[in-house]
Amino acid sequence: MKAIEIKAVTNSDGSISLELTGLKGGISIRVLILSEEDELDEKNYLKFISNNPSLDFLNEPEENVYTIKDGKPDL
Structure with missing residues (x-):
């Protein structure tokens, strides 16, 4: 497995566009996003994990x- 770090800025709609990576086309990749924000807000976090x-x-x-029967309701 090869790791490549590419810095990017999110677009206004929250999507990202990547520059050329140097990898050949048509191969499977995994993308790990490390945000410089402290935390995702709850709405975006729930959207992210639900998808x-x-x-x-x-x-x-x-x-x-x-x-x-496994617990008590949180009132």
Whole structure:
């Protein structure tokens, strides 16, 4: 695996555009985003994790292991 660091600035809509990487086209890559902001606000954090395919397994029926009998409501 090869690591390449590329600094970028987000576009006004929150998307990013990358410059040429030196890699050949058509290969799979992973992108890790390290923001210089302290934290994502809650709305954006929830949007990010709800669209994250690495958490899709939580929607599987076998992951639904708790019932209302497992705890007290937080009032």
